[in-house]
Amino acid sequence: MKFQIPIGPQHPALKEPISLRMTVEGEVIVDADIRLGYNHRGVEKVAEEKNWTQNLYLTERICGICSHSHSTCYVQGVEKLMEIEPPKRGMSIRYLVSELERVHSHLLWLGVAGHEAGFDSFFMYVWRDREIVMDLLEMITGNRVHYAINAVGGVRRDLDRAQIDKILEGLVTLKARSEYYLHIGANEPSFVARIAGVGLLPLEKAVALCAVGPTARASGWPRDVRKEDPYAVYDELDFEVATADTCDVLGRVVVRVKEVLESYKICEQILRNLPAGEIAAKAPRKAKPGEVVSRYEAPRGENIHYIKSNGTDKPERLKVRAPTLGNYPATVEMLRNGFIADIPLIFAAIDPCICCAERAVVLTEARTGEDRIVRLGDLRRQALERHPQAPLKRNAVWPF
Amino acid sequence: MKIAALLPELLRHLFKKPATVDYPFQKIAVPEGFRGTPYLNPAMCIVCRACERDCPAEAIEISVVDEAEKRFRMVIHNDRCIHCAQCVDSCPTSPKAMQIDNLHEIADDSRLKMKKEWVYVRAVIKPKAPPAPPAAPPAAQAPKA
């Protein structure tokens, strides 16, 4: 007997609102339908009203976990439009923060995966150790999230010797703890029983559905913008792209922990070879007209920003394609033929950052299939008219 | 595949102090360079309005109180502020008129209580004294031989 379960928009498995309607038969999922749009904030429209510097902070706030990736992807594009080259030291500091953000994001994800599977002790331990990274980032940038370290033309703050030593010390502790978590995550029988063989995405399907990030790398596809299209300092650094062959959630756990270990290597290389010099180049207020596409490897996959300028101090168009948006079709494929018990894990395994992916929504009329544009004032008025006439549904019993 | 792989670690933690900081009875000090709330040093402000223009949250409002006396009012709306410190970076004076402290426990139950206001006269930056005249030119050219 088939029936539809709504997972979301409000559900404890989801950290952000998204509607997944599953058609289930018993405990097996037959089909899934993803509906977006609950977290849309109009960021791209607001970006057209703010100048290049203000947009640094706006793009950062597209997401909380991958804030630096959006800000950096944007600023890479703007620097190309303005034809300025940030100095080496500034670039190194910027990408050091990028790698530390990758570490923090993957440790956060590891804890959340443990929590979704019911492994609360693992969750608590991983997040306790993530505090080391958060404190390092607070020391470098002044804040634990929304680092605001980018300036158009470089970075805003410098690193001194004491801070560099503290970072290296923190990295040593983190490396030992990350290896321990890899050992636990791959060996605790009840946890492995939950994540092995779950959410299978074979390599051909991953390529056909354009999966990005660790979701694709766990299917054995070594996609990484840092290697394919190296930007800034990455062509001089020695690191490997982490892949796994199991194509399931266990593979994604392994890929992310291996990436964390690679990030420690990258951070150490950057810190030991930090060149002396300026941290920022002077940026003009207006950018030359043109358009640019900027790619960046965010913790969740490939992040693409398209910026179009018309010669003024405000962008004409900013379009953001967040990595999670690229993973949604692959998610639907992974959910088919899974169990209900696996839904939170499969969905969490793509590391969904739903607010990153909420850009523009097109609503189509269910019967005719056409769409129309409605002003917000009209929508609000329609809702206010409908509400008093809707029938009262509750049967509440008030205590005391 | 080990059964109860986490067990030794768990038992060890029974005897350690918890990692939780018992806020608000214990607090952690914020690091140096933490971005708290912005404030104005009115003696240095030349009302160039760079901070007002660059603030992403439109949290700085400068208005004229008296045109003749060059008296201005600046209101910083701390309920709109996103603590990015771009105003500090944009401020061109030295030492900076716009600075940021490290207060972070600024929550209040009404937005209206979170605004700070200064009324001041625009500072006039005295032009720097011209550099001392160059040292007397070296002795006149050696007489031609």
Added chain:
Amino acid sequence: MAVLRTLLYLFVYPGLLFLFVYSTFCEWFDRKVFARLQNRMGPTHTGRFGLLQPVADIIKLLAKEDIVPEAADKRLFGALPAFGLAVVSTAGLLLPVWNFDLAAPSFTSFQGDLIVMLYLLSLPTLIIFLAAWSSTNYFSEIGGARVLTMLFGYEVPLFLAVLSPAILAGSWRLAEIAAFYQARPLLILPNLLAFAIAVVAVQAKLERCPFDIPHAETEIVGGTFTEFSGKKLAMFRLMFDIEMVVASGLLAAVFLGGFPGGALVGFLHLVVKTLFVIFLLSLIRAVTSRIRIDQVVTLAWKYLAPLAVLQLLIIILLKGLLS
């Protein structure tokens, strides 16, 4: 005099008052141990050391709005939490704590009260299933189906495991089993395998990690308890707490030698032994992650039940050797 003792037994110790107070203390102990294992603090500020936290939670729930879904069966919906509480409290009365005479059976201690206790501890599962069924919510239905599937898994190993010490002691009466092991403490050792199986099965009965599948928060919202709120949810939570005390009391009576020595010394024995069992339950809860429902059934029938049968064989051999 006998009437006074009976009333004291029913309402104070080990009756309702004791069960309510001690079960909140045990919930505090469980939460504190669970937190300390994870390097956290656990309840700290409500009352000294956070002892009043479970009481505060129940009072808070009692004060919340009590919503009944329109399509739900109202009488069943309202009666089930009270039933559950009544059933586990009655099971608590059968613990051999005091006021029993080994020679003369009474209404709280008689031949076969082991079976009655196990039966009374199985009823809450049925009550939870009915609660889920009467909620008419998809998440509750799935939770209810899972709770019954789990019952098919752990019930047989639990019965077999509790049977072993009873066979060795040669009696179906909890007080006599406890007295047998008090007299011969060394005979507790052959039953250790059964103790381990019983602890795992009790963890499943109490629906705690790794077996908290029926009310798995991250999968099916509240599972069986999705639609319950306010007073009814408070009663269900209290039911689980009392079930934890009664189940660990059962394990302590059957495996660890019971509660000898009358009212006061028996009380100390009760506290120490039940806290030991609850410590083991918290440890299991912290060490593992939740497993899937099909894996529970596989685990129970592939590993727990054969091990329980093996233990039974060992006990029968031992009994033959001893006599």
